[in-house]
Amino acid sequence: MFDLLKKKLSGFTEKFKKKVEPADEKKEILIQEPVKEPVPKPILKKPKPLEKPTAVQEKPKAVEVLEEAEVEEIAELEEPTTEEAMEIAEIPEEQPRELTAKVSKFGRLKKALGAEITIHESDVKDLLWELELSLLEADVEQTTAEEISKELKQRLVGKKIKKGQNIDSVLKSEIRSVLATIMKTEGLDLEKEIRAKKEKPYRILFLGPNGAGKTTTIAKLTHRLQEKGLKVLWSASDTFRAASIEQLEKHAANLKVRVVKHSYGADPAAVAFDAIKAAQSRGIDVVMIDSAGRQETDSNLMQELNKIVRVTQPDLRIYIGEAFTGQALLQQAQEYDKVAGVDAFILTKIDCDAKGGTTISLLYKLKKPILFVGVGQEYPDLKKFDPEFVLKQVIG
Numbered sequence: 001m002f003d004l005l006k007k008k009l010s011g012f013t014e015k016f017k018k019k020v021e022p023a024d025e026k027k028e029i030l031i032q033e034p035v036k037e038p039v040p041k042p043i044l045k046k047p048k049p050l051e052k053p054t055a056v057q058e059k060p061k062a063v064e065v066l067e068e069a070e071v072e073e074i075a076e077l078e079e080p081t082t083e084e085a086m087e088i089a090e091i092p093e094e095q096p097r098e099l100t101a102k103v104s105k106f107g108r109l110k111k112a113l114g115a116e117i118t119i120h121e122s123d124v125k126d127l128l129w130e131l132e133l134s135l136l137e138a139d140v141e142q143t144t145a146e147e148i149s150k151e152l153k154q155r156l157v158g159k160k161i162k163k164g165q166n167i168d169s170v171l172k173s174e175i176r177s178v179l180a181t182i183m184k185t186e187g188l189d190l191e192k193e194i195r196a197k198k199e200k201p202y203r204i205l206f207l208g209p210n211g212a213g214k215t216t217t218i219a220k221l222t223h224r225l226q227e228k229g230l231k232v233l234w235s236a237s238d239t240f241r242a243a244s245i246e247q248l249e250k251h252a253a254n255l256k257v258r259v260v261k262h263s264y265g266a267d268p269a270a271v272a273f274d275a276i277k278a279a280q281s282r283g284i285d286v287v288m289i290d291s292a293g294r295q296e297t298d299s300n301l302m303q304e305l306n307k308i309v310r311v312t313q314p315d316l317r318i319y320i321g322e323a324f325t326g327q328a329l330l331q332q333a334q335e336y337d338k339v340a341g342v343d344a345f346i347l348t349k350i351d352c353d354a355k356g357g358t359t360i361s362l363l364y365k366l367k368k369p370i371l372f373v374g375v376g377q378e379y380p381d382l383k384k385f386d387p388e389f390v391l392k393q394v395i396g
């Protein structure tokens, strides 16, 4: 994804090398005149509009008194039939994206024949501009990209490079170090957290927009925790979207998980309340609360989410977002954080995202851990997020 930047970096390096180690060295300082070219303004891509919910848009009737909630139904565990088996769609092949940034000339480079050269602002101006454009192209949010560029400038300007020193590795290590600092958040060991909780069950609420992958991620995470010997129960608190309960039940049949459900239109908080009670009486380790996808701009539905949080007091609120949503994802997550609180992220469909810059701005702006990334549609397709993966994408 950062191919052009990489090319520019090596071009920059080559120029520097030539200046530091010229074939016919002369004892004088030459200043290469900057080539004056109009600097293009970055064109930010319009955020991808959110998928419209396919379900009925009315807000489900709230059940205010939890004690009066409908009696829980616990889905019977059955062996999955062929018809019930989850449909696994083909994972689309990753489409490499072409960068469109065009900055063809680098700033002036000073020729120094002594033991070392000092990097001046004008030397790195275009390189930084190129970096910024590439970051924007990779879906890094604008102010984050600017911060990265600013930080890098501070580190590079005034830096002395010794004759013979590998400039490429100097630049790479500075970029790596800036990005690593930006992506640093407190880690969260979910399994450890679950086991450390004295009063079972550990409650996890999944929130995020429609179609982001909440229900699928619940199934994947359950599969992962089951492999560690933990027992999981689900709350079918998406009482809004058509067929959402059936979708959850299909996964439940595959994974042999109990589901607490009410009927469509019921209060999602009441369902979750019942699910927690059911888990308590059965010694279940984890309750995962599914929730209906909603636009962060729909204040009624956002308040409903707030109610689920107040009623269930989750130990962890995981925001599920599509990795390729780009800059809009940051905005959405910030709104969810304001209304319901977000403790961590799982980014889905990273298999469809050739960029990964979203992770950089999320970590930089919200300072909350990205626990896992979804890399496909099968149960094992949930991998621990590794910042090294993003760094490799950026600087190779």
Ligand SMILES: Nc1nc2c(ncn2[C@@H]2O[C@H](COP(=O)(O)OP(=O)(O)O)[C@@H](O)[C@H]2O)c(=O)[nH]1
Pocket: 091, 092, 208, 209, 210, 211, 212, 213, 214, 215, 216, 217, 293, 320, 348, 349, 350, 351, 352, 373, 374, 375, 376, 377, 381
């Ligand atoms: N390729 C890919 N597809 C995914 C991933 N996670 C979820 N999906 C698909 O995204 C679609 C919507 O997922 P769903 O769990 O129903 O989203 P929800 O509305 O947030 O509950 C389904 O077709 C999933 O199979 C992922 O990591 N990679």
Ligand SMILES: [Mg+2]
Pocket: 214, 215, 216, 238, 244, 290, 291, 293
């Ligand atoms: Mg769902």
